[in-house]
Amino acid sequence: MNEKPLVSAIVTTHNRPALLPRALDSVAVQSYPRIELVVVDDGSEEDVSPVVEAYREAVPVRLLRNRKPEGACRARNRGIEAASGGFVAGLDDDDAWTEQRVEKLMEAYSDNYAFVTSDVRMVYEKKAPVWRKPAEISLDDLLYSNYVGNQGLIRKDRLLAVGGFDETLEAAQDYDLWIRLAEQFGPVKNVREPLQDIHMEHSGERISNPRDQLRGYLKFYQKHKPKMNRNQRKYQLYNIRKATGKVAGLADLIGWVPPHRWWKEVKSLVAGEMLE
Structure with missing residues (x-):
C-alpha cells in the first residue's frame, strides 16, 4: 500500500x-x-x-x-x-x-x-x-x-x-x-x-x-508572444538579437532589457565571458 x-x-x-x-x-x-x-x-x-x-x-x-x-x-x-x-x-x-x-x-x-x-x-x-x-x-x-x-x-x-x-x-x-x-x-x-x-x-x-535553431526560436516566440507583456517581448527579442550577434553593447542592453533585468543580464554576460 x-x-x-x-x-x-x-x-x-x-x-x-x-x-x-x-x-x-x-x-x-x-x-x-x-x-x-x-x-x-x-x-x-x-x-x-x-x-x-x-x-x-x-x-x-x-x-x-x-x-x-x-x-x-x-x-x-x-x-x-x-x-x-x-x-x-x-x-x-x-x-x-x-x-x-x-x-x-x-x-x-x-x-x-x-x-x-x-x-x-x-x-x-x-x-x-x-x-x-x-x-x-x-x-x-x-x-x-x-x-x-x-x-x-x-x-x-x-x-x-x-x-x-x-x-x-x-x-x-x-x-x-x-x-x-x-x-x-x-x-x-x-x-x-x-x-x-x-x-x-x-x-x-x-x-x-x-541550422534550424534560430528559425525554431522565432517560431517559439510567435507562439507565446500573445501571453507576454511589453517587457517580456522586448527581453525575448533582445535574446534573439544576442543569439544572432546583433547586440552591440550597453546601448542595446538599455534599449531592449527591462531595468529590473539589467543586473541579471550583466551577471550573465560576465559569467559567459569567464567560462569561455
Whole structure:
C-alpha cells in the first residue's frame, strides 16, 4: 500500500554510443528504489542495443528505436507514451544525474507545482560552475527566460494533458513545454542543489539540427508572444538579437532589457565571458 511511485527515466540518443554509458550509469545507480529506464534511439547509424542491454540486471529496461531520425520532440514523446511510470524524468544522452537526483526530486514534489527541477552543474573542460535557479519559477518568470533548463520530473498524465513536446518546433522545445505546463498547473519548484551534470566539453552530434535553431526560436516566440507583456517581448527579442550577434553593447542592453533585468543580464554576460 505504501509502495513508492514508479519513475520512468527517459533517455533519448542519436549517434553518440561512446557517451551514452555515462547517462545510463547515472540512472542505474539511483538511490530511489522504483525506476525503469526507457531509451529512445532516434535512428542512430550504429546499433546501441548492446550498450543498453548491459543495464538490464541493474534496472528494468525498454529500448525503442526510430528507423530514421525523427527529431528530439518525437523521440521524447515516444518515450513518454511508452513509459509505465506515473512520473517521467528526462535525461540527455551526454549528461548525467547525481545518485540522489530522483529521490530528492520525488521528496520535493507537490501537486501544487507544475513539476520539480533542480540546480545543475555545467561541466566544461576546465571548470564546472553551478547554475543556481530560483526556488520557485513562475509563468511570469518563464515568459522572460527559460529558468528551468532542459529537464525536470513531471507527472506523465500532465505531460499528456498538455500534448507533450511540440513536434513542429525546431528549437526551444523544452522551454515551450515548461510554459504550457506552468500555464495549466502553476509554478515550477526548484531543488536548490546541483542534481544533474550538463556536459558542455564535447561537440558530439545532437538530435536537433543547429541550422534550424534560430528559425525554431522565432517560431517559439510567435507562439507565446500573445501571453507576454511589453517587457517580456522586448527581453525575448533582445535574446534573439544576442543569439544572432546583433547586440552591440550597453546601448542595446538599455534599449531592449527591462531595468529590473539589467543586473541579471550583466551577471550573465560576465559569467559567459569567464567560462569561455
